Amino acid sequence: MSRADRPIGVFDSGIGGLTVIHALRQLVPQEELIYLGDTARLPYGSKSHHTIERYTLQMGELLQRHDPKLIVIACNTASAHGLPALQAVSPCPVIGVIEPGAEAAASVPGPVGIIGTLATVGSAAYEAAIHRRDPAKVIHSVACPLLVPLAEEGWFDDPVTDSICRRYLNQLPYEVKTVVLGCTHYPTLLESLERSRPGTRWIDSGRVTAQAVDRLLQGRLGYRTAGARGSLRVQLTDASSRLKEVGSRFLEEELGDVEVVDI
Amino acid sequence: MSRADRPIGVFDSGIGGLTVIHALRQLVPQEELIYLGDTARLPYGSKSHHTIERYTLQMGELLQRHDPKLIVIACNTASAHGLPALQAVSPCPVIGVIEPGAEAAASVPGPVGIIGTLATVGSAAYEAAIHRRDPAKVIHSVACPLLVPLAEEGWFDDPVTDSICRRYLNQLPYEVKTVVLGCTHYPTLLESLERSRPGTRWIDSGRVTAQAVDRLLQGRLGYRTAGARGSLRVQLTDASSRLKEVGSRFLEEELGDVEVVDI
Structure with missing residues (x-):
């Protein structure tokens, strides 16, 4: 698979990052998206720097299984505390929301x-x-x-x-x-x-992060060419029926099948 | 050490269980208490049964390092979902708050x-x-x-x-x-x-759980005889200065040194 056709990995501490997925699907609808939400351990917002950094690195590793062309940290807390550490070890570019x-x-x-x-x-x-x-x-x-x-x-x-x-x-x-x-x-x-x-x-x-992704794709990363509408795959470290309901509200479309990944 | 002189292990998903510690220190002040709060992964209240059970078992294992005479799950969510699983494997008695x-x-x-x-x-x-x-x-x-x-x-x-x-x-x-x-x-x-x-x-x-602990100690477990006032040791899986401040409010006394245990 050419690099441009590889998916974009998006991760968040929970489901809030689905608002970023919504913006991406409006702006770059042809891209394949993998969303990974660390719902088992959310919220990151009240945790210490050390713990958030460690969790961010683990989430980055999980996303690498999908060989993404770009990773977006769709979580302000993880961007604030974990972005430099993940950028230092990731084989693909990583951007945050900050x-x-x-x-x-x-x-x-x-x-x-x-x-x-x-x-x-x-x-x-x-x-x-x-x-x-x-x-x-x-x-x-x-x-x-x-x-x-x-x-x-x-x-x-x-x-x-x-x-x-x-x-x-x-x-x-x-x-x-x-x-x-x-x-x-x-x-x-x-x-x-x-x-x-x-x-x-x-x-x-x-929304401004989705615009930054668009500029990156326009440049060296390239837009996906393989289809008109990319798929969205959602993985959570814990799933309840309520999460799916709230998630659909954030995504502004039906949240389909959710895979659960143990962490 | 005789069994009666061993500590009581108390665990919670976070710091709310410190209200149970407060009740225990009023009712059975001579007991040694080990408090373990899973602050890195709180709150449990929005997680699934499977994840809460798994985390409860991990917390129980961490407490076993202190060879407690009794474990109290000072968290309603963990009691609701993890108590039977922990009772099934624990070498000491386990009670919940429910x-x-x-x-x-x-x-x-x-x-x-x-x-x-x-x-x-x-x-x-x-x-x-x-x-x-x-x-x-x-x-x-x-x-x-x-x-x-x-x-x-x-x-x-x-x-x-x-x-x-x-x-x-x-x-x-x-x-x-x-x-x-x-x-x-x-x-x-x-x-x-x-x-x-x-x-x-x-x-x-x-408070009613502290009373249940008192009855258990009165019976086969026995009260600690080694001193007038037992110590309180607090371990958290993540600690921020704010957690310590809120914790003191829940405990209704100064929360002293906090040890951080990685999970």
Whole structure:
């Protein structure tokens, strides 16, 4: 098989990365995608650097079985803590969701906000990636530990979700008009976030990552030529019926058969 | 060392079981306690039966290194899914939190409510344990996935927590006057729960489990005789500074040195 026809491996700590799969399937529908979610050990967002790095390397190894042309870490926490370690050992290129999000944030005027899990915010990875591009950029970060469980509970059009979003977003100064959704779960809560802070420009790190993948394929990696619509194969380290239901919501299409991989 | 002087091993998926440690240190202060929290892989509450059982067996093996006289599974989810498997292989007795909670629930008149994680409620373990004692008992169960992250966020005296508690508890019929806190995190939310459903009698599965341990020690296992106050040793599979802070709140005393065990 030519390199361009090999699949793209996408991994996440759970099912939030399916929002990135959704963006990829819209932008590069011809590509074959392998999604690997470490649902047995999610969430990564509250774990330490050492553990997240170790788990990221294990997930990368599992994806290598499919001989991917590219690996996407569709998880902000794993990107923040595990990307350099995986890039150091992977035989194929690896990109995370933070660099594309930081690129987009650095290109808008004025101060920016970052919302994410405890581990993502604690890593200061967005700050570092934005300051590499614009050292003078003013950045405000807020950890929002309740947003992932709220998204998984599915309380999308809900006053409780609105008040929790408002409480977190009110920690950002008034001047912040651009906020990075630094967690792949958050796009599902976009309506609540918009109601809680109207007039904000939101940067969806998943969507800008799909655009970065597109640019890589346009360049040296090449687009798949073998068919009009690539398949999606989903592997999870643990599967419950509820996960599949929530997963379909994130993917915005029916989540078909799920394979379970023991870890 | 005589059997009575050996430690009691307590394990939980995370740090919620520290509320059981708190109850044990009040009731049987002379006992040596080893606490093992699987914080790298928490929460168990959203995982499948197979995975929870496998993790419970691994945790039991880690505790055997300390040659305990008794193992307490201080986690409702692991008790619901992993207790029989661990009892089948453990060289020492193993008790969970569900049987003591069910015993207390069966002994009160009228219908009872159970609140817990998705996995605990999905297992119907409380129903089975209560119906073994009283087949006619009317039981209503409600899964409350947001309560664990709320307790870990520490929003204890908070209108948002009150509305979430009210939303979950309102799913119980009016006639229910007794509710089992079927998750070791929930005692930290007791004030919110009380405000949300005044006049309810709450059964804290952790506290009744400490009483069950006391009865076992009174019987064949024996109380430790070697000292007035036993030590507490805490091992976690992953540790962050935040975990230690939240842990101290659950333990209601300073959480001292924490050892990290790789899994």
